[in-house]
Every structure is written in structure tokens, then in C-alpha cells.
Amino acid sequence: MQRTLIRNARLFDSEHARFVPGTTVVIEGERIVEVTQERREAPAAAVIDAGGRALLPGLIDAHVHVVAASHDLVGLAMQPVSLVGAEASRIMRDMLHRGFTTVRDAAGADQGLQEAQQRGLYAGPRLFIAGFPISQTGGHADMRPRGVRTRELFCACAGLGLVGAIADGVGEVRRAVREQVRTGANQVKIMAGGGISSPSDPLEGTQFSLEELRAAVEEAEAANLYAMAHAYSPRAVTRAVQAGVRSIEHGNLIDEATARVMKEHGAYLVPTLSTYAALAAEGERLGWSHAMLDKLEMVKGRGIEAVRIARAVGVPVAFGTDLLGHMHGQQNGEFVIRQQVQPPLEVLQGATWTAARLMRQESHIGRIAVGAWADLLVVDGELERDLAPLTQPGQSIRLLMQGGRRVIDRLG
Numbered sequence: 001m002q003r004t005l006i007r008n009a010r011l012f013d014s015e016h017a018r019f020v021p022g023t024t025v026v027i028e029g030e031r032i033v034e035v036t037q038e039r040r041e042a043p044a045a046a047v048i049d050a051g052g053r054a055l056l057p058g059l060i061d062a063h064v065h066v067v068a069a070s071h072d073l074v075g076l077a078m079q080p081v082s083l084v085g086a087e088a089s090r091i092m093r094d095m096l097h098r099g100f101t102t103v104r105d106a107a108g109a110d111q112g113l114q115e116a117q118q119r120g121l122y123a124g125p126r127l128f129i130a131g132f133p134i135s136q137t138g139g140h141a142d143m144r145p146r147g148v149r150t151r152e153l154f155c156a157c158a159g160l161g162l163v164g165a166i167a168d169g170v171g172e173v174r175r176a177v178r179e180q181v182r183t184g185a186n187q188v189k190i191m192a193g194g195g196i197s198s199p200s201d202p203l204e205g206t207q208f209s210l211e212e213l214r215a216a217v218e219e220a221e222a223a224n225l226y227a228m229a230h231a232y233s234p235r236a237v238t239r240a241v242q243a244g245v246r247s248i249e250h251g252n253l254i255d256e257a258t259a260r261v262m263k264e265h266g267a268y269l270v271p272t273l274s275t276y277a278a279l280a281a282e283g284e285r286l287g288w289s290h291a292m293l294d295k296l297e298m299v300k301g302r303g304i305e306a307v308r309i310a311r312a313v314g315v316p317v318a319f320g321t322d323l324l325g326h327m328h329g330q331q332n333g334e335f336v337i338r339q340q341v342q343p344p345l346e347v348l349q350g351a352t353w354t355a356a357r358l359m360r361q362e363s364h365i366g367r368i369a370v371g372a373w374a375d376l377l378v379v380d381g382e383l384e385r386d387l388a389p390l391t392q393p394g395q396s397i398r399l400l401m402q403g404g405r406r407v408i409d410r411l412g
């Protein structure tokens with residue numbers, strides 16, 4: 001089995017959010033077999049000298065949409081599935097090259113994309129899929145324009161994209177969740193409140209009855225999975241968390257009382273600040289309606305405040321981005337935006353240890369430890385002080401390894 005030894009590394013201990021200098025990591029095949037501060041001789045091993053640089057676990061983005069080749073989500077659903085798949089493979093390759101060795105898809109991606117990546121048909125992050133997002137009629141993933149009256153059009157019969165499985169009533173919700181489980185979901189995505197990119201729902205409204213939310217969580221848990229919920233307002237977040245949802249996606253409008261409910265229930269917050277920054281710069285040009293731009297304005301400023309509140313109360317905050325179309329290029333901007341309210345190493349922890357724990361995958365990803373996948377990065381820069389180097393991954397990432405395989409090697 002191929003043995004590789006990385007020495008002279010400043011290891012990021014993601015569990016404790018600190019750097020440990022002078023570390024050696026030994027890799028055998030796809031896994032890490034030793035992490036030590038002692039000298040190691042390694043006959044017959046490939047030796048990589050990290051030159052005292054930062055050695056990070058492969059990064060995790062806990063909220064992406066790899067099929068979102070366009071911001072026009074209805075148009076996307078009308079495209080041939082093969083084309084969307086090809087676009088998704090490009091989006092995934094670019095994510096990997098930005099340092100993300102794992103991503104959690106917050107709806108849209110299917111098992112075909114996951115298996116294609118696993119088989120090595122293209123380079124990309126390990127992919128955890130949700131399948132279709134589950135939405136009530138008129139909810140955040142019901143993309144039918146107001147003029148459309150039929151139920152079938154744009155429902156789950158549409159192609160690969162972000163259009164939802166529409167479910168109303170406990171029975172339909174159970175069936176919709178079971179359908180995602182049947183088709184290979186790793187987590188279940190439910191729309192528990194209004195959103196920006198959907199035409200008909202008020203942002204501060206709630207979606208689904210409590211019984212429906214509980215049914216979704218119960219079906220997810222029956223399959224040993226968990227539910228993630230899209231929600232902005234305190235009311236929507238509180239209901240979702242009380243129904244047993246594990247992670248709140250976005251959560252921009254939460255207040256302290258809501259954060260305390262999240263803490264009490266062990267829920268995670270997955271903010272997605274870079275998407276608001278990107279949309280604010282481009283929303284009008286993208287042809288978004290005034291109603292959508294007004295909703296965007298309401299959440300944009302509040303997002304960073306939500307992170308401040310959540311961390312003050314002790315809610316774990318994981319890294320997410322939620323970018324669409326050409327805006328995917330701003331994925332690593334999220335690191336710098338969060339530094340307004342979080343120390344750099346805590347932001348980094350959100351994209352490693354915290355995200356892995358949220359996904360219940362911490363024995364495999366999100367840390368450099370014995371038994372974990374050999375997913376790691378050697379990066380230039382004083383990341384203790386500033387994560388800005390991560391926004392230039394083409395320069396700062398000197399080595400990128402996924403499952404023990406070198407994807408990028410610029411150590412020279």
C-alpha cells in the first residue's frame with residue numbers, strides 16, 4: 001500500500017481550534033494512520049516537507065447546490081438532465097480546487113452525481129445529498145409562477161434542479177421524505193419558512209404545520225438520517241428546532257431567545273453570508289423582481305448579526321455558502337465575511353470539525369486524525385490572524401490531497 005509522510009507541518013487541530021507546529025502525518029492508502037510530534041523515519045514512503053506551513057483537514061462546505069449552474073432555478077429545471085449533470089461536474093471540480101474535499105448538498109444533487117464522483121469519473125468533493133427539497137404548496141421550493149395552476153408542472157417530475165417535492169399534509173410529507181430516502185438521500189431538506197428566490201412566500205412566514213415538520217423529522221430519523229431546515233425568522237426557526245430539525249439553514253433573523261432554543265435542542269446554525277453579498281452586487285442585473293430584492297435587503301444586514309448571537313449563546317456554527325450560477329466563484333469569500341464576528345480559527349473550525357459533527361462524519365472527515373480519510377491541504381499564510389489567503393486558493397493552496405491522492409501539488 002502507498003505510504004506517504006508529511007512532515008514539518010503546522011497542523012490545524014480542528015477539535016480545539018489551534019495550530020500544533022512540528023507535526024508529522026503518516027498516510028497509508030486512503031487513510032491517516034499516524035499523527036505525531038516525534039521524528040519519524042519512513043523507509044519506502046513518499047516524503048513531503050510542508051516547510052512549516054499550515055496543514056488543514058480538507059474543507060467542508062455544509063450548504064451548497066452543485067446543480068445550481070444558473071441562478072434561474074425554473075429555467076434550470078427545464079434543461080436536459082445530462083446538461084445539468086455536466087455543469088454540476090464542473091462546479092464540483094472547481095469546489096475541490098478551492099479546498100473543499102467534502103460538501104453537503106442542500107438539495108438538488110442526486111445519487112448519480114455522488115456515485116460518479118466516488119467512481120472517479122470526475123474530480124470533486126465527497127458529496128452528501130438531500131435529493132429534492134420538500135416544500136408545501138406555495139412554499140420556498142414551489143417555483144411555479146403565479147400564472148401556473150396545474151400541480152404537476154415544476155413539481156418533482158421536473159429534471160435535476162432545485163424545484164421541490166411538493167407535499168401537503170402529514171401523509172404526503174411522509175411519502176416525500178421516504179421518496180428521498182429511497183433515492184439515496186444522506187439528509188433531508190425541508191422548507192420551514194419563506195425564502196428569497198421563490199415567488200410567492202413572505203420571508204417572515206412559517207411553512208408546514210408542526211405535525212408536518214415532526215413527520216418529516218420522524219421519517220428522516222427512521223432511516224437514521226436527520227433533517228435540515230431552511231428558515232429565516234425566529235418563529236420559523238423555533239418551530240423547526242422544536243420539531244427536531246438538526247440544522248437551521250440561513251437563520252438570518254434569529255434573536256437571542258431563538259438562539260437559546262437552538263442551543264437547548266442541540267441544533268446547528270449554517271449561515272450562508274456570501275450568497276447575500278453576491279446577490280446584493282448582482283440581483284438587479286440578474287433580473288430579480290422587486291419583491292425578491294426587498295426580501296434580500298431584509299436579510300443581508302442581519303446575517304452577520306445572527307452569527308454573533310448564535311456564537312455568544314453557544315450554538316455551533318458551521319460553514320455554508322449557498323451560491324448559484326457564476327457566483328460560485330465567491331465561495332471562499334465566506335471565510336473573510338465571518339471574521340467580522342468570529343476569530344479566524346473559529347471560522348476554520350466551522351468548515352472542518354463543526355461541519356463534520358453536524359453531518360455525523362467526524363470520524364472520517366473534518367480533522368486530521370488516525371482513521372480519518374487523508375483529505376488535507378497545505379496552505380500558505382498566517383491563518384491564525386487572517387483567512388484572506390484562502391480567498392486566493394490558486395496561490396495559497398500548495399498541496400491538496402483527497403483520500404490520499406494528490407489533487408494539487410505546488411510544493412515544488
Ligand SMILES: [Zn+2]
Binds near residue numbers: 064
Ligand atoms: Zn440553499
